[in-house]
Amino acid sequence: MKIRDIEMTAVEVPVIPLEEGGIAPYRGSQDKVGTTSITSLIFKVTTDEGITGWGEMNPIISTKVTKVLLEEYIKPLVIGQNPFDLNKIMQAFAPVYNPQINTKSFLTAIEMACWDIMGKSVNKPVYELLGGKVRDRIDIAYALGILDITQTKEKIAQIKEEGYRTLKTKGGKDVVFDIRRTIAMRDAGGDYFDIRVDMNQGYDTPTALRYLRGVEECDIQYIEQPIKVNKMDDLQSLRDRTRVPIGINEDCYVPGNLFEAIRRKAIDIAIVDFEPLGGITELSRLEHVAREADLPLAHHCGWDMGVKLAAILHSTCTMPAFTYPMDSTYFAHADDVLKEKIRIEDGSYVIPEGAGLGVQVDEEKLQFLAVK
Template sequence: MKIVDVKSLIVEIPLIPLAEGGIAPYRGHNLPVGKGLVKASSLIYKVVTDEGIIGWGESNQIINKATHLAIFENLIKPAILGRDPYDVLKICSQLLRSIETPVASNGIISGVEIACWDIIGKACNQPVYNLIGGRIRENIEIAYCLGIYSEEETVEKIKQIKAQKYRVIKTKGGENVELDIQRAHFFREQLGNEIKLRIDMNRAYDVSEAIRYLNGVDELNLEYIEQPIPTSQFSALQSLRARTKTPIAINEDCYIRHNLFECIKRNAIDIAVVDLDQIGGITRMTKIANLCSEAGLPLAHHCGFDMGIKLAAILHVNAALEAFTHAMDSTYMAHQDDILTEKIVVKDGNYLVPELPGLGITVDEEKVEKYTVD
């Protein structure tokens, strides 16, 4: 089997408006007060073989259109045309050596890599999860991701989330230590103790601020605090972990080569929040998850306003890899539409894992065309 064609498109799907229940601003998006995010953007890959099998892949790592097109035409396309999709590891290793920016290269490559796994599963008549160890989870619990709302809006949003039977909520912090502490206490009061709460700081604090924050929320039984300080501060992470009973997670550190392994060696964290994009696809995620499992480090999967193709790939790795013991972050419920013929099913705060061969989804090419950015 050989790859005979590959296409790459930038697709944008509108998000549900804030007033209708959409996602409020996340820290770092520089949106005016009261404004929400308005669109989700992804790179979509369509890979075609000489046997007529089509594989689909997705990545959120869009540098800019001109740069992406140059990388696609000059590096990705020549590297993949004529290759056997079963040689996915060789193809991706070659591409990694060719693209200089590690995080961006992992993201761009992961879309191609996911498409190859989709092809392999379809050729074998097996869902991807069976090819990477077999399914150990039928449903994947969702951590419902919330941005920054007013207290009144937060109360209403939490009522909706409870009614829909979500049991884990993720929100943001990092603007101001005292305000963040107050907000965490307000969330816990509204949620009660039956719903888990995780808070992402996106590297916002220095060490002294992180200590103040952790002291202020230690009684709240938070699931974890994600990336409270900047990356590559391993000794500081060790110190934070020793000073608090609140579990410490990393996310951005996972995108820097060797940082996750350094954290494991130093016993500096409780949880790692990883992403198929930044890790580089299903093959590398499988390796890293198995290593973390052996090291006793649990994983949660990050979200990046993923459309259905990437979401399906995330569900397959969560279904098969033992280390994914924590609910996966998701903002998928905020999308107005998807490029699949049917959106992935949510039931009682869980995703149902697709069971058909490959990624187990059907892409609607008319919708792909509709939402493609010229």
């Protein structure tokens, strides 16, 4: 079997607004305007046997430049390859890796499609190819941007009523407001409701310590990436001086930083996304490291649409270290490229069944949602 062609379509979908029960505009510490729509790149990989696999990535540069990269760099690397030869395909990407264009995201999309093809070719779900499930569902951490305290309390009431048990929100701009809002979230959430706060590197170290000491009685699940990457001494110092669990995300993609954080015992959890890692295979390798270190993992969310979400579910349901709910915004997407959206039951994702990734792309809808 050989890969015959690769097609890419950029699609845009609105995010459901707050007043309609959604989360838009979604603001973080690095986002002044707020996200109201999402754009994803959907890849269709076709083999000479007529089997089609689907992949997805976040746009990292303009669609026009991305199409040139696809034609001039990605296609020559991949067309003619056997989709089962993942290691060979992954090695082919290494010479053109560039942090500015991040070909690892392209690799993730292509590798995702290859897993889909492999599963379809043997009529097995991807999770079986990865060794089988260790969990049947993936709990969801409901992702919410920065809101005022009144809006936050109202949203938590809605989230709990809908069956979600974990809230992931943003901070890192105003430490006094962040402390007050976190205390209010704990009061509104009550017992048996987990809260995690992502600072997106928004604090310096003294401010991060001030926040951590201000919320120590709030029983936070963890604080994510409170300070800038490559500050292992400071990260270790923070963990030594607070009871609040500390996690990293952006540091996970800097070569060597996860190993260093583990060696120093500077973190309690890592929040990872297979897209900047290079795909499911690389995620599995990282998970083995975390498991050996008894470090729990949570999967990150990058405004993932149904294709990538299906791949996340198929992979993380097979990996024991992913014991924490995954961040997600999928519930607030106004539409999707799939014929049937991935099911949510009682605040958890149901793993899609069927060959490959277990989902079907609606190609008419794909064209309808395409960025013109």
